[in-house]
Amino acid sequence: xxxxxxxxxxxxxxxxxxxxxxxxxxxxxxxxxxxxxxxxxxxxxxxxxxxxxxxxxxxxxxxxxxxxxxxxxxxxxxxxxxxxxxxxxxxxxxxxxxxxxxxxxxxxxxxxxxxxxxxxxxxxxxxxxxxxxxxxxxxxxxxxxxxxxxxxxxxxxxxxxxxxxxxxxxxxxxxxxxxxxxxxxxxxxxxxxxxxxxxxxxxxxxxxxxxxxxxxxxxxxxxxxxxxxxxxxxxxxxxxxxxxxxxxxxxxxxxxxxxxxxxxxxxxxxxxxxxxxxxxxxxxxxxxxxxxxxxxxxxxxxxxxxxxxxxxxxxxxxxxxxxxxxxxxxxxxxxxxxxxxxxxxxxxxxxxxxxxxxxxxxxxxxxxxxxxxxxxxxxxxxxxxxxxxxxxxxxxxxxxxxxxxxxxxxxxxxxxxxxxxxxxxxxxxxxxxxxxxxxxxxxxxxxxxxxxxxxxxxxxxxxxxxxxxxxxxxxxxxxxxxxxxxxxxxxxxxxxxxxxxxxxxxxxxxxxxxxxxxxxxxxxxxxxxxxxxxxxxxxxxxxxxxxxxxxxxxxxxxxxxxxxxxxxxxxxxxxxxxxxxxxxxxxxxxxxxxxxxxxxxxxxxxxxxxxxxxxxxxxxxxxxxxxxxxxxxxxxxxxxxxxxxxxxxxxxxxxxxxxxxxxxxxxxxxxxxxxxxxx
Numbered sequence: 153x154x155x156x157x158x159x160x161x162x163x164x165x166x167x168x169x170x171x172x173x174x175x176x177x178x179x180x181x182x183x184x185x186x187x188x189x190x191x192x193x194x195x196x197x198x199x200x201x202x203x204x205x206x207x208x209x210x211x212x213x214x215x216x217x218x219x220x221x222x223x224x225x226x227x228x229x230x231x232x233x234x235x236x237x238x239x240x241x242x243x244x245x246x247x248x249x250x251x252x253x254x255x256x257x258x259x260x261x262x263x264x265x266x267x268x269x270x271x272x273x274x275x276x277x278x279x280x281x282x283x284x285x286x287x288x289x290x291x292x293x294x295x296x297x298x299x300x301x302x303x304x305x306x307x308x309x310x311x312x313x314x315x316x317x318x319x320x321x322x323x324x325x326x327x328x329x330x331x332x333x334x335x336x337x338x339x340x341x342x343x344x345x346x347x348x349x350x351x352x353x354x355x356x357x358x359x360x361x362x363x364x365x366x367x368x369x370x371x372x373x374x375x376x377x378x379x380x381x382x383x384x385x386x387x388x389x390x391x392x393x394x395x396x397x398x399x400x401x402x403x404x405x406x407x408x409x410x411x412x413x414x415x416x417x418x419x420x421x422x423x424x425x426x427x428x429x430x431x432x433x434x435x436x437x438x439x440x441x442x443x444x445x446x447x448x449x450x451x452x453x454x455x456x457x458x459x460x461x462x463x464x465x466x467x468x469x470x471x472x473x474x475x476x477x478x479x480x481x482x483x484x485x486x487x488x489x490x491x492x493x494x495x496x497x498x499x500x501x502x503x504x505x506x507x508x509x510x511x512x513x514x515x516x517x518x519x520x521x522x523x524x525x526x527x528x529x530x531x532x533x534x535x536x537x538x539x540x541x542x543x544x545x546x547x548x549x550x551x552x553x554x555x556x557x558x559x560x561x562x563x564x565x566x567x568x569x570x571x572x573x574x575x576x577x578x579x580x581x582x583x584x585x586x587x588x589x590x591x592x593x594x595x596x597x598x599x600x601x602x603x604x605x606x607x608x609x610x611x612x613x614x615x616x617x618x619x620x621x622x623x624x625x626x627x628x629x630x631x632x633x634x635x636x637x638x639x640x641x642x643x644x645x646x647x648x649x650x651x652x653x654x655x656x657x658x659x660x661x662x663x664x665x666x667x668x669x670x671x672x673x674x675x676x677x678x679x680x681x682x683x684x685x686x687x688x689x690x691x692x693x694x695x696x697x698x699x700x701x702x703x704x705x706x707x708x709x710x711x712x713x714x715x716x717x718x719x720x721x722x723x724x725x726x727x728x729x730x731x732x733x734x735x736x737x738x739x740x741x742x743x744x745x746x747x748x749x750x751x752x753x754x755x756x757x758x759x760x761x762x763x764x765x766x767x768x769x770x771x772x773x774x775x776x777x778x779x780x781x782x783x784x785x786x787x788x789x790x791x792x793x794x795x796x797x798x799x800x801x802x803x804x805x806x807x808x809x810x811x812x813x814x815x816x817x818x819x820x821x822x823x824x825x826x827x828x829x830x831x
Contacts, residue, residue, distance in 0.1 A: 159231050166227045170220070218821040229811050239380065240281040242358040244303075245288040246333040247275050247310075249317050250363030250384075252294040252324035253705065253777045257364075259389040259494040267384045268319045271362035274382055278360055279310045289336060290314055293329040294322035295368075295706055303336065320751040321497045321705040321770075323777055324366055326787055327373040333359050334377075365783025368776050373788040381786030390419035392426065392445060392489040393498035393778035396470075397702070397771060399483060399505065409505055411473040413485045417445035418779045419492075422458065424465075427488035430473050432481050440471050445489075449781065480507040482755065482767065497753050498778045501771040503702045506764075511688060512536075512556065516543045517563035522675035523579065526684040527561075540565040547571075555718065559691050564668050573659040573712070575691040580631065580668035587636035588655050588664060599632045601648035604667070609644040609652075615686050616643075619679050627651070627674075630667035659712065661691065702769050706749050711765050713743035719762040730756035730770075 255268040265273075275290075282288060282305070290301040290313040301313030334356065356377035364385045367373075396414035411430065417423050426443035429436055446455055446467050459465075475483070486500035493499065512534040513527060527535055536557070538546070546553055547569060553560075554571035561577040567584055570576065576583060582590045591599045604627040609616060616622075622644065633650045635642060640655035646666075655662045674680045703709065716723055716739060725738045728747060731754035739745050750756055756768040772778070 165230055169223055214824055222817050225813055241278050241286055243286050244357040246357045246359050247290045248329050248361045249292050251292045251317055251319050253321045253497045253772055254364055254366045254780055256319050257494040257780050259386045267364055271384045272314050275314045275362050276311050279307050291329050291332055292317045294320050295325045297328035297332050321753045321772055323368055323774055325369045326367045327369050330373055330375045333357055365787055367787045370787035375788050379786050383782040385782045387781050388420050389494045389780040390492040391495045391780050392417050392487055392493055394501045395773055395775050397485055397501040399503045409475045409477050414470040416448050418448050422446050423489050428471050429486050431484040443468050445469055477505055481505045498772045502769045504767045504769050511558040514557040514560045516540055520563045522669055526681050530688055575661045578664045583662045586657050588640055589634050591632040591634055600629045601632050602629050604630055604646040604648045607645045607647050614690050617686050619682055625674055627667045627672040629671055633666050702771055705770055708746050708749050710746045715763045719760055727759040
């Protein structure tokens, strides 16, 4: 059914221009007097006077008729007549607009618009189909959902809300959006409507989903009401993405960094000679141009057929680099297959490489020559030996202890308490206040296991690098440990119980060696100094040697109180500078702060620099989000009534045929006018 989108503007224009045209035909022209030699010319003069006499009755005039018809066509075009060609919005509608990373792909109308821009255009068209008594709301979603406009019948407010939806680089999930649709429909009811419903179920709104359907929770969510899915984007969009980037230091060579990356081709055709650039602090370190990427959408049969036709060509989708870095650096990996690539968010990834950590170590012992010599043989920044009673006095200021020592080793002494954060090693003792405890009898005496040998150990763990065997390790007696299975892992299992256990408690790492090394033959074995060196390196660069500063879009990392205190004792706020500009982050009284969502991929920095948060890298690294093939069906349709909207417009604008009809009419009017002048 046709309708007018700008009827009031058109009526205003008609009320102005049509009377003005008629007035022009009523006006009397001011004429000059001429002397004529013949009375034959008086007839034309009298006729002109009659025509231009004011307030006379209008005579039949072809020129006036053509001009009125021309004005009516233009006024009707100004009213913007439309024909609704698709589905119409119902009485209660929820408009869901996907703003995730894949919606930034520029593959609509040959790259003229992004998917998000197209989704917003279609959503505005839907609003135009609403009846006067219909209401709708607008929800934008990525991995979370946000109400942009609550239920309203005001079409202009709905369109303004749709236009305000901005894209992010986050992943896409639908669960929260569906939940909001149902919850807000119930909240929109008046008290009278709720009373009238009694025990009946609340109304289920019609959901209009504008998305490419690339949601990560498609199999976990569902909507039982009417669901209309409008797919956005092309199935033939080209996109080469960095989907994996890992970097870690070598356990025994902390200055060496190994970088591994994998790329994926989510386009329809193979991409050959893909260039990959590795940069360190914006300086190109290496370029690799040997990657050959087959489409991820291909089946095993298609890959096999391609390999049969291209003998000698070997697909390759990953690269490895090795760097020697003694200082902190930003490592950036970027592919160069940019021709036709429609999504920029996954073209590059980066990680932050912190400076290799030279530890400050505190050994708390009465006397243990073997442990002290093993530590002295390492190139450490600072090694301090404290007697238990001296260290206990230092614990009066636990924050200072945490700041002064990176690793604390307790030799045969159970500390009464610990600093709030740190790396702790225990020889023949256990950490206080944790679920990891030494077993005791009824009298409170600790139960000791006798004559213990090694049953097995985690050979691939970083603590046992270059240790070929622990089979000959013998312990005369050791503590019997109760190990919490969910919080700790046993690295070495003895014949009488766990011998070496690792546990993470909050931001502290505890490594418990259940025996006194003086009660074993380990100090005489070559594996002991190797183990001690691995232990220090392990605690220096992290549990898995991976570089930590790589976050997904939308992450909200928490900056602990200790890091903020290290940045400045009286620090009240700091600046977070990133791809979206600079934001001021205020530090609350609790002493720790959660950063605002890091919605865009790129590099973020803190000013002033906050230890461990000086730089933060945000990468997409999401195969599902980089796969730009729109889903065929609505994700999460449980009722079976879901529909997929047609790709044709929901409405057809009819103003342009009227303008086209006005052009020949204007030419006809000009021809009649010129003929009249010359007659």
